Amino acid sequence: MRITLWGTRGSLPSAGPETVRYGGNTSCVEVRGRSHALLVLDAGTGIRRLGGTVDPGVTRIHILLTHLHMDHIQGLGFFAPLYRDGVEVHVYGPRSTTQDLRTRLTRYLSPPLFPVRLRDLPSRPHLHDVPLSRFEVDEFTITCELVAHPGPTVGYRITDGGGTLAYLPDHEPALGVPRFPLDAAWTSGYELAQRADLLIHDTQYTMPEYVEHVGWGHSAIDHAIAFARLARVRRLVMFHHDPGHSDAMLDRLLAEAGNAGPFPFELVSGIEGMQFEI
Amino acid sequence: MLQKQVEIILMRQLASYLTLPVFVVDPEGNLLYYNASAEPLLGRQFDEAGEMPIREWSTIFAPVDERGAPLPPDALPLAIALQKRRPAYRRIRITGLDGVPRELEVVAFPLEGQGRRFLGAVAIFYSVNAR
Numbered sequence: 001m002r003i004t005l006w007g008t009r010g011s012l013p014s015a016g017p018e019t020v021r022y023g024g025n026t027s028c029v030e031v032r033g034r035s036h037a038l039l040v041l042d043a044g045t046g047i048r049r050l051g052g053t054v055d056p057g058v059t060r061i062h063i064l065l066t067h068l069h070m071d072h073i074q075g076l077g078f079f080a081p082l083y084r085d086g087v088e089v090h091v092y093g094p095r096s097t098t099q100d101l102r103t104r105l106t107r108y109l110s111p112p113l114f115p116v117r118l119r120d121l122p123s124r125p126h127l128h129d130v131p132l133s134r135f136e137v138d139e140f141t142i143t144c145e146l147v148a149h150p151g152p153t154v155g156y157r158i159t160d161g162g163g164t165l166a167y168l169p170d171h172e173p174a175l176g177v178p179r180f181p182l183d184a185a186w187t188s189g190y191e192l193a194q195r196a197d198l199l200i201h202d203t204q205y206t207m208p209e210y211v212e213h214v215g216w217g218h219s220a221i222d223h224a225i226a227f228a229r230l231a232r233v234r235r236l237v238m239f240h241h242d243p244g245h246s247d248a249m250l251d252r253l254l255a256e257a258g259n260a261g262p263f264p265f266e267l268v269s270g271i272e273g274m275q276f277e278i
Numbered sequence: 279m280l281q282k283q284v285e286i287i288l289m290r291q292l293a294s295y296l297t298l299p300v301f302v303v304d305p306e307g308n309l310l311y312y313n314a315s316a317e318p319l320l321g322r323q324f325d326e327a328g329e330m331p332i333r334e335w336s337t338i339f340a341p342v343d344e345r346g347a348p349l350p351p352d353a354l355p356l357a358i359a360l361q362k363r364r365p366a367y368r369r370i371r372i373t374g375l376d377g378v379p380r381e382l383e384v385v386a387f388p389l390e391g392q393g394r395r396f397l398g399a400v401a402i403f404y405s406v407n408a409r
Contacts, residue, residue: 145283
């Protein structure tokens with residue numbers, strides 16, 4: 001499968017000269033299968049540019065939302081294929097303990113927050129409460145589990161029979177763990193990530209920043225590295241960059257993280273437009 | 279090795295910060311975790327003992343009621359939380375593996391996650407002797 005990063009920023013879109021290289025769009029990742037099936041992971045502001053590249057001949061799209069924080073859904077109403085009649089769009093995301101996905105998502109996709117109602121979109125998207133289990137979508141096998149992050153939040157493990165992608169953009173597995181990590185059985189997200197060819201994981205904070213944000217649902221870079229080591233992944237993509245981290249700072253953080261190596265995996269910092277083949 | 283559900287993982291993290299003894303069990307009653315405050319009851323540190331099958335830990339205490347009558351396993355709050363999937367409370371007397379007799383107030387509640395996934399139960403102990 002081919003994976004393209006369309007938005008790598010966390011929390012808030014961060015346009016500006018200081019973020020132009022890593023990009024300021026929030027979470028969105030495109031996954032293309034060998035038969036060109038299209039998965040979209042999260043609908044942050046990066047999904048707008050992705051939408052402009054989707055061929056009019058594409059008739060089915062699956063959007064997998066990890067959770068409904070604004071930085072992961074804000075771009076949904078700007079995804080051009082949703083306005084095409086005849087495109088079959090399936091949106092998956094977690095329900096809460098009291099509300100289904102449609103009810104939750106409608107709070108955003110309706111006035112006064114957004115002028116177009118979900119039900120008025122020409123594509124009439126199909127909404128699915130994502131099952132907390134394994135399921136099939138086109139040529140992909142997807143495993144979905146709840147992970148440590150405030151509110152109902154899932155991570156995804158996606159395989160196409162060949163490679164495996166693990167996507168945990170908002171994840172705080174170190175929450176409450178004095179010496180992270182504990183053993184694998186007690187580590188949030190472990191089964192999603194284990195032995196993945198590519199792990200896209202939350203690295204929002206430096207360790208000093210994490211100490212000031214414990215419980216906010218995000219990882220320090222050191223935690224993501226420890227998690228990747230525990231899960232024995234082949235490549236770790238640093239993702240969900242803090243909106244206050246400039247290109248220069250992200251370069252420095254990657255270099256500093258690399259200095260703590262060598263690691264049994266490749267360490268990459270996610271940049272908008274970056275592509276991976278697995 | 280199966281990774282624990284995130285609700286169980288977060289329950290352990292919370293329990294590890296509490297001063298009241300806490301047990302976390304799976305749907306079969308196997309003891310998944312007990313915090314440091316519960317270690318005197320079981321006579322072992324969790325880091326040494328790890329998880330315990332129900333047949334192992336449930337025989338340790340020989341619980342009795344306030345009048346000293348033996349309590350059948352099904353009468354214990356944790357068993358009620360597991361079997362009837364509702365919270366339960368009872369005052370019991372036990373002698374832990376440290377040899378100290380204790381009168382305990384026990385509150386247990388089931389853990390039910392999203393999609394009505396039954397994950398197990400939690401018991402919290404309060405020592406009446408400590409009042």
